[in-house]
Amino acid sequence: MRFFPLIMVCVVLLSCDGGLAPLPPAEPGFSGTITFAPGSWPSADSLVNLYLVASKIYPLDSAKVLNGLFSVPPEIFLYPDLTKSLPFFVDSISYSFPLPPGTYKYVGVIQQVSSDLLNLGVRVFRVVGYYDDASNRISPSNIIINDNNHVNNINIRVDFRHPPPQPF
Amino acid sequence: MNNFLLYIILASLLHSAAAQPETGSLAGSVMDTKTREPLSGVNIILRKTIRGTVTDSRGNFKLKGIPAGSYDVTCSLIGYTSDTLRQLTIQPEQELRLEVQLTQAPIQAEQVVVTAGRREQSLQEVPVSVSIVSSKMIADHVSVTLDDALRYVPGVNMMQDQVNIRGSSGYSRGVGSRVLILIDGLPYITGDTGEIPWETIPMFQVDRIEVVKGAGSALYGSSALGGVVNVITKEIGDAPEFRFRLFSGLYSRPAYTGWDWSKKNRWNTGGFLSYADRIGSFGYLVSVSRMTDESYRENDLYQRWGVYSKLNYNFSPYQSATVSTNIQWRSHGEFFWWKSLNEATRPADSQLGGEVNSARGSVSFAYKEILSEKLFYSLKAIYFGNFWQDGFYGHVNNTSAAHSAQVDIQATSETSPQNTLTGGIVANYDRIFSDIFGSHPGAGAGFYIQDEFALHPSLKLTAGFRYDWQRIWKELFASPAATSPSQLNPKIGLVVTASPTTTLRASYGQGFRYPSMSELFTSVNTGLSSITIAPNDSLKPERSVSFEVGGSQWLGERFFFDAAFFQNDFYDLIEGGVKPTQFVIQFNNVTRARIRGFELGMKADMLKRLINADISYTYIDPLDLSQNTVLKFRPRHLFYASLTAHYWQWQLETNYRYVSRIEAIDENLVRLAPIIDGNVRVPCSVVDVGLTYNLTNMGLPLNVGFTIKNLTNYYYVELLGNLSPVRTYYLSVESAW
Numbered sequence: 001m002r003f004f005p006l007i008m009v010c011v012v013l014l015s016c017d018g019g020l021a022p023l024p025p026a027e028p029g030f031s032g033t034i035t036f037a038p039g040s041w042p043s044a045d046s047l048v049n050l051y052l053v054a055s056k057i058y059p060l061d062s063a064k065v066l067n068g069l070f071s072v073p074p075e076i077f078l079y080p081d082l083t084k085s086l087p088f089f090v091d092s093i094s095y096s097f098p099l100p101p102g103t104y105k106y107v108g109v110i111q112q113v114s115s116d117l118l119n120l121g122v123r124v125f126r127v128v129g130y131y132d133d134a135s136n137r138i139s140p141s142n143i144i145i146n147d148n149n150h151v152n153n154i155n156i157r158v159d160f161r162h163p164p165p166q167p168f
Numbered sequence: 169m170n171n172f173l174l175y176i177i178l179a180s181l182l183h184s185a186a187a188q189p190e191t192g193s194l195a196g197s198v199m200d201t202k203t204r205e206p207l208s209g210v211n212i213i214l215r216k217t218i219r220g221t222v223t224d225s226r227g228n229f230k231l232k233g234i235p236a237g238s239y240d241v242t243c244s245l246i247g248y249t250s251d252t253l254r255q256l257t258i259q260p261e262q263e264l265r266l267e268v269q270l271t272q273a274p275i276q277a278e279q280v281v282v283t284a285g286r287r288e289q290s291l292q293e294v295p296v297s298v299s300i301v302s303s304k305m306i307a308d309h310v311s312v313t314l315d316d317a318l319r320y321v322p323g324v325n326m327m328q329d330q331v332n333i334r335g336s337s338g339y340s341r342g343v344g345s346r347v348l349i350l351i352d353g354l355p356y357i358t359g360d361t362g363e364i365p366w367e368t369i370p371m372f373q374v375d376r377i378e379v380v381k382g383a384g385s386a387l388y389g390s391s392a393l394g395g396v397v398n399v400i401t402k403e404i405g406d407a408p409e410f411r412f413r414l415f416s417g418l419y420s421r422p423a424y425t426g427w428d429w430s431k432k433n434r435w436n437t438g439g440f441l442s443y444a445d446r447i448g449s450f451g452y453l454v455s456v457s458r459m460t461d462e463s464y465r466e467n468d469l470y471q472r473w474g475v476y477s478k479l480n481y482n483f484s485p486y487q488s489a490t491v492s493t494n495i496q497w498r499s500h501g502e503f504f505w506w507k508s509l510n511e512a513t514r515p516a517d518s519q520l521g522g523e524v525n526s527a528r529g530s531v532s533f534a535y536k537e538i539l540s541e542k543l544f545y546s547l548k549a550i551y552f553g554n555f556w557q558d559g560f561y562g563h564v565n566n567t568s569a570a571h572s573a574q575v576d577i578q579a580t581s582e583t584s585p586q587n588t589l590t591g592g593i594v595a596n597y598d599r600i601f602s603d604i605f606g607s608h609p610g611a612g613a614g615f616y617i618q619d620e621f622a623l624h625p626s627l628k629l630t631a632g633f634r635y636d637w638q639r640i641w642k643e644l645f646a647s648p649a650a651t652s653p654s655q656l657n658p659k660i661g662l663v664v665t666a667s668p669t670t671t672l673r674a675s676y677g678q679g680f681r682y683p684s685m686s687e688l689f690t691s692v693n694t695g696l697s698s699i700t701i702a703p704n705d706s707l708k709p710e711r712s713v714s715f716e717v718g719g720s721q722w723l724g725e726r727f728f729f730d731a732a733f734f735q736n737d738f739y740d741l742i743e744g745g746v747k748p749t750q751f752v753i754q755f756n757n758v759t760r761a762r763i764r765g766f767e768l769g770m771k772a773d774m775l776k777r778l779i780n781a782d783i784s785y786t787y788i789d790p791l792d793l794s795q796n797t798v799l800k801f802r803p804r805h806l807f808y809a810s811l812t813a814h815y816w817q818w819q820l821e822t823n824y825r826y827v828s829r830i831e832a833i834d835e836n837l838v839r840l841a842p843i844i845d846g847n848v849r850v851p852c853s854v855v856d857v858g859l860t861y862n863l864t865n866m867g868l869p870l871n872v873g874f875t876i877k878n879l880t881n882y883y884y885v886e887l888l889g890n891l892s893p894v895r896t897y898y899l900s901v902e903s904a905w
Binding site: 018019020021022023033035038039091092094152153155 | 423424426427508509510512795796797798832835838839842844845847848850853880881882883884885891
């Protein structure tokens with residue numbers, strides 16, 4: 001017990017990290033939370049990758065997503081990039097998606113169901129949730145990003161068992 | 169009729185005065201065995217009577233008007249081993265003087281508690297976990313409200329103004345408390361919202377606070393789902409006493425420019441003042457308090473006045489009546505959540521200019537009588553009025569008036585040396601008149617009984633139950649506006665004294681909470697966003713089932729350990745859920761939850777009692793069984809450590825508090841309110857340090873304290889979008905003579 005004062009000094013030092021702090025200057029883009037309906041995750045073998053997609057064009061399908069990703073300048077953006085994926089089997093994901101300024105007509109979560117990306121005849125992606133703001137419950141909502149404008153609270157609910165109508 | 173009543177009262181008083189036998193008095197002083205310093209605040213109790221007093225700042229006490237005879241006298245103080253002096257003889261017209269010495273004890277083993285069994289018991293005799301906060305701890309922490317005083321109680325965490333005992337409460341903006349607050353054994357919860365009016369509790373008059381963990385409805389009825397907090401006020405002594413406490417706090421300027429909204433220093437100041445005396449059998453106490461908090465946040469100004477009084481008349485050493493009155497006027501700016509994390513000290517634009525003005529008050533009456541050495545009864549009653557109005561820039565939006573009254577008659581009988589029976593009946597009446605809750609009367613009644621019997625000198629069993637009935641009408645005795653099923657809640661507990669140093673305990677209990685009027689009937693547009701709140705008069709009571717096993721162990725005289733494993737099952741928990749598609753918040757019975765965990769505690773004396781340590785850790789596993797996820801708004805880990813060093817007239821106290829990051833919150837609330845950056849949260853990791861100096865030995869009955877709360881200026885939230893207090897420097901002065 002002679003070490004107890006030392007323990008107290010240690011805990012004081014541990015609490016010196018400051019805690020919360022203002023967010024750094026805004027980078028263009030948007031952020032929010034993706035929540036997953038409890039118990040709706042599909043089996044692991046049907047999950048190749050999972051992305052957040054922001055598109056300047058709408059409507060979309062798998063082929064348009066792939067074309068838009070590689071067009072110049074790009075019209076469709078993925079978070080994270082094509083070589084990575086959002087995590088699986090979690091309750092929610094907080095994200096921050098940096099984007100060039102513009103009007104994004106469709107923001108949603110897409111599930112990659114096939115690893116054969118280059119075969120455009122195959123349905124590679126399916127949408128499992130999209131962003132709609134409070135005033136519009138039936139169709140995707142636009143997100144406008146200006147220079148140095150970071151939009152918060154772009155929250156999306158994903159229910160793998162009840163996805164939106166396909167294609168998207 | 170009035171004259172007849174007056175005649176009866178006068179006749180009773182004259183009769184009791186005429187019947188006074190020859191009396192003597194008891195006086196003396198109490199000091200610390202080791203340091204020889206006088207001890208103030210020591211409870212001096214004449215056993216088997218209702219007479220008692222407390223020592224003053226010089227450690228002196230005096231009890232007058234004691235009928236000649238032989239008595240046992242108990243002297244007790246939190247942090248010291250209590251001492252009972254037996255067979256003291258009081259002679260007529262003579263004063264018996266005592267010089268008592270108490271020895272410091274690192275633990276609460278010898279302490280007497282009254283909440284766990286509705287009667288006086290040694291802490292070691294109760295089958296549930298109980299923690300105690302003493303008046304000294306309250307003064308040392310510069311705690312001006314009860315919620316602040318509870319922040320270091322093992323297993324308890326505050327979510328701003330909502331108390332969680334082992335994760336019981338979650339978050340509902342204080343509406344419908346799942347912990348029952350009592351003042352001197354009487355419920356103290358508002359009649360409309362069912363919340364705890366923390367700021368109205370007379371902290372300067374608190375003798376101690378007892379926190380009973382686990383469901384307690386088998387003795388206390390509605391709201392005791394997660395536990396019971398009983399605030400016990402000081403008794404009036406026989407000698408006149410003038411006391412005051414003044415404090416002034418200065419908030420640190422925020423470390424970030426975006427949070428420094430005021431550009432000037434912000435202060436939190438206040439004071440308490442009281443005078444008590446006894447004239448013959450009549451004792452009185454009057455106390456005034458004043459608080460002004462400029463706050464570290466915009467639109468969060470807080471002001472209040474408070475008046476508290478206590479009148480006591482001892483008809484005889486075996487009969488007393490006490491009337492207490494407590495009134496508080498408060499004005500408070502509205503700060504529901506921040507504008508954003510980047511402007512964390514400013515409210516959302518929709519809240520600017522918002523304020524709540526309230527007047528809250530209670531009048532309580534307690535009559536106690538010891539009929540014989542084995543039979544004791546009490547009659548207690550309380551009226552609590554809660555009046556408030558809110559609005560913006562002086563324009564009133566909503567008003568509410570709630571009246572609550574409760575009567576409790578209890579008898580305790582020691583039917584044999586091995587058996588103690590406690591029972592009682594209760595009744596309550598509520599009436600609200602509100603713009604947003606409607607106007608409704610409500611009434612309820614109940615009875616309870618508990619038997620404690622020793623199966624063996626080292627084995628004590630407690631069993632009991634309580635039955636409650638409650639109705640709310642649209643108009644009194646018209647068709648019910650809400651029907652709540654009657655409740656039957658049993659309890660059973662076992663204490664095994666395995667050895668003089670080892671005690672084991674086990675308990676099972678049930679709890680429930682009737683939905684508050686606000687949960688049943690609120691119908692309002694919040695004005696803060698596009699969300700409205702819709703009524704739901706079909707709500708059922710929430711229920712809980714608690715189970716606990718635990719034990720305590722002394723190691724020598726300097727170390728004490730306590731461990732408890734607990735499981736609390738909750739049924740039909742009422743949650744204010746957001747319906748995203750309809751922009752409506754409505755309270756519904758939605759959640760089935762289970763909270764399991766364990767609690768470890770250790771107290772120690774080190775370096776020849778120069779240093780006291782008190783550490784506790786609580787692990788909570790909160791499961792939402794309806795959704796099969798983590799239950800919202802519950803932390804998983806609580807760790808509290810306190811280190812107190814005494815040297816000569818100095819005391820240095822360090823307190824550390826760690827509450828792990830809340831894992832699950834209501835994302836819909838964040839999204840739809842909206843609370844910008846509302847999902848940002850970190851663990852709470854806070855250090856408070858206090859240094860006090862006692863000038864009594866220099867002839868001045870004065871304590872001077874310097875306290876720094878949140879020493880490291882750690883920024884965190886207890887509640888969504890609400891930055892908790894920044895580092896604050898307090899200077900306090902307390903005196904009694």
